[in-house]
Amino acid sequence: MDNLKLWGEAVNLVADLSQHNAAHNPISPEQRIASFVETYKDYFDPADDFKEYVFVRFARAVAELGVLDNMEH
Numbered sequence: 001m002d003n004l005k006l007w008g009e010a011v012n013l014v015a016d017l018s019q020h021n022a023a024h025n026p027i028s029p030e031q032r033i034a035s036f037v038e039t040y041k042d043y044f045d046p047a048d049d050f051k052e053y054v055f056v057r058f059a060r061a062v063a064e065l066g067v068l069d070n071m072e073h
Contacts, residue, residue, distance in 0.1 A: 006040060006052050013059070033063045 013036050017029050037060045044053040 003049060003052055006044075006055075009036060009039075010055060030063065030066075033059050037063055 013032060016025070016032055037056060040052075040056045041060065044056060046053040
């Protein structure tokens with residue numbers, strides 16, 4: 001697994017979240033973020049891959065805080 005894979009999945013994640021349509025996608029935005037975080041949660045070291053670490057940590061914070069719970073899906 002490399003950084004390019006993470007960024008490709010990050011782009012897809014953001015696109016999925018911005019275009020989420022519950023009628024066409026049975027996976028909730030919360031589940032999508034949780035899956036992304038689970039895949040990368042301990043993979044990146046901030047000393048070596050700071051941007052990647054920050055992005056994964058941000059996604060994790062969004063999932064933990066339930067930020068999407070208050071947004072219209």
